[in-house]
Amino acid sequence: MMTEKDFPDAGFDTVQLVPKAQAREALSFLKNELGFNVLVDHTAADLSKWPEAKEGRFELTWRLMKLDPKTGLVERRLALKTRVAEGEDGPPSSKDLWPNADWAEREVWDMFGVKPSDNPSIKRLLLYEEFKGHPLRKDYPIAKRQPLVEPMAAPRERIDPKELRPKLVDS
Amino acid sequence: MSDEFESRGAEGSGESFRTPGIIASRLDDAIGWARKYSIFQYPFVTACCGMEFMSTAGSHYDLDRFGAGFPRFSPRQADVLMVVGTVSHKIAPILKRIYEQMAEPKWVVAFGVCTCTGGFYDDYATVQGIDTIVPVDLYIPGCPPRPENVLQGLMLLQDKIQKQGRHPKPGTLRPPVR
Numbered sequence: 001m002m003t004e005k006d007f008p009d010a011g012f013d014t015v016q017l018v019p020k021a022q023a024r025e026a027l028s029f030l031k032n033e034l035g036f037n038v039l040v041d042h043t044a045a046d047l048s049k050w051p052e053a054k055e056g057r058f059e060l061t062w063r064l065m066k067l068d069p070k071t072g073l074v075e076r077r078l079a080l081k082t083r084v085a086e087g088e089d090g091p092p093s094s095k096d097l098w099p100n101a102d103w104a105e106r107e108v109w110d111m112f113g114v115k116p117s118d119n120p121s122i123k124r125l126l127l128y129e130e131f132k133g134h135p136l137r138k139d140y141p142i143a144k145r146q147p148l149v150e151p152m153a154a155p156r157e158r159i160d161p162k163e164l165r166p167k168l169v170d171s
Numbered sequence: 172m173s174d175e176f177e178s179r180g181a182e183g184s185g186e187s188f189r190t191p192g193i194i195a196s197r198l199d200d201a202i203g204w205a206r207k208y209s210i211f212q213y214p215f216v217t218a219c220c221g222m223e224f225m226s227t228a229g230s231h232y233d234l235d236r237f238g239a240g241f242p243r244f245s246p247r248q249a250d251v252l253m254v255v256g257t258v259s260h261k262i263a264p265i266l267k268r269i270y271e272q273m274a275e276p277k278w279v280v281a282f283g284v285c286t287c288t289g290g291f292y293d294d295y296a297t298v299q300g301i302d303t304i305v306p307v308d309l310y311i312p313g314c315p316p317r318p319e320n321v322l323q324g325l326m327l328l329q330d331k332i333q334k335q336g337r338h339p340k341p342g343t344l345r346p347p348v349r
């Protein structure tokens with residue numbers, strides 16, 4: 001069971017790292033018990049060039065904000081992070097908590113190839129379906145392009161209008 | 172009346188055709204003249220260059236002075252395709268389709284470095300110059316180009332249209348950069 005003491009308030013830069021198995025529970029707790037009513041962003045980072053990579057290659061982040069419904073002023077901010085190893089799914093989707101998490105999760109899938117464990121048929125958000133790979137992974141060559149249209153053929157020579165004029169047979 | 176008309180009228184004939192009520196000209200010149208001052212443009216605006224395009228089209232710089240103030244949002248009614256802003260590989264098929272839908276004669280303007288070469292977006296998402304997909308007649312460099320730059324480009328395009336006469340040829344195509 002999580003309690004309020006698990007999430008001490010360290011000002012605007014509070015960052016909390018939780019194991020992947022607890023991430024979904026922590027998110028529900030933050031939304032329902034602690035009142036973090038805004039998901040500012042959900043994103044990821046590829047740590048493969050960092051020493052932290054041995055705890056899991058991808059770091060998922062949820063940036064949360066607690067707004068006072070009466071005044072609209074910010075009461076608290078918190079960033080929840082978790083690590084996901086390569087080839088694994090992330091924690092279950094949090095779109096039931098914050099509807100905007102849906103698109104953010106699709107973007108994380110699109111760019112990093114990490115999907116929520118309860119959404120196996122997730123679709124890309126920004127790139128097109130034909131795209132192969134996940135471009136924000138450090139091992140994707142950044143300038144590798146996957147064009148959808150073939151380059152245009154050189155233009156056909158124009159017909160000279162003189163050729164279209166009727167020709168007299170015996171001239 | 173424009174210079175092209177008057178100078179042609181007197182040329183080689185030994186006498187002036189400038190009788191009141193009569194204009195003599197070559198057909199190519201007349202058609203070029205009519206086309207260059209009645210540019211209906213299709214603004215294909217995808218990114219930040221659009222701001223500069225709006226500023227050029229607005230009353231301060233006033234594209235309408237050049238007869239190009241009337242945007243048509245149907246490619247079938249447009250004769251200049253203004254590609255304004257970064258073109259990604261996702262939108263490239265749409266750009267090509269719009270180009271193909273335009274009736275001839277048609278011209279294409281690459282507005283800003285993103286459309287000319289891909290600009291600084293040498294990445295997985297961006298087309299490295301729209302002239303790898305559609306033929307381009309005029310390149311306006313700059314990130315974004317200043318309105319003066321755009322107006323100069325427009326006047327160069329008018330010159331080109333005037334010189335091409337009745338049968339303009341499509342602009343440049345470049346082999347793709349992969």
Ligand code: SF4
Pocket residue numbers: 218219220221255256257282283284285286290313314315316
């Ligand atoms: S050329 Fe510069 S201003 Fe224009 S679309 Fe590209 S980045 Fe934006």
